Amino acid sequence: MKRIFGACLVLAVALLLFGVLAYAAEKPAAASKTMTGEVVDLGCYLGSGMKGAGHKECASTCITKGGPMGLLTAKGVLYVLTMNHDNADAFNQAKQYAGGQVKITGPATMRSGTRSLQVDAVAAM
Ligand SMILES: [Cu+2]
Numbered sequence: 001m002k003r004i005f006g007a008c009l010v011l012a013v014a015l016l017l018f019g020v021l022a023y024a025a026e027k028p029a030a031a032s033k034t035m036t037g038e039v040v041d042l043g044c045y046l047g048s049g050m051k052g053a054g055h056k057e058c059a060s061t062c063i064t065k066g067g068p069m070g071l072l073t074a075k076g077v078l079y080v081l082t083m084n085h086d087n088a089d090a091f092n093q094a095k096q097y098a099g100g101q102v103k104i105t106g107p108a109t110m111r112s113g114t115r116s117l118q119v120d121a122v123a124a125m
Contacts, residue, residue, distance in 0.1 A: 056099030
């Protein structure tokens, strides 16, 4: 009887451990958000504060050359725009809106003091 109880206990602990590990491996993804703002070139904006309609051409040139993009909201909150690992289409599409107002949807994170927004969908405003 004691032996059966012991075996059951070991099995229960093993199942519990498996459950905890499975849960930990499947961390909930960041919640998807829709944010509006201007697509800025991070080099231009962070380095020199350059943005807006008067800076559209420069932002477009910088982003076309590979400069990293950000989304600057009307409240002045900046998100680094990141690419979806499985589908880069929306991220690449966002490049054409450099210096323009857009609506971007995707998971948003805050890590190491930096806000990011993954570009899963983008539309001009
Ligand atoms: Cu610029």
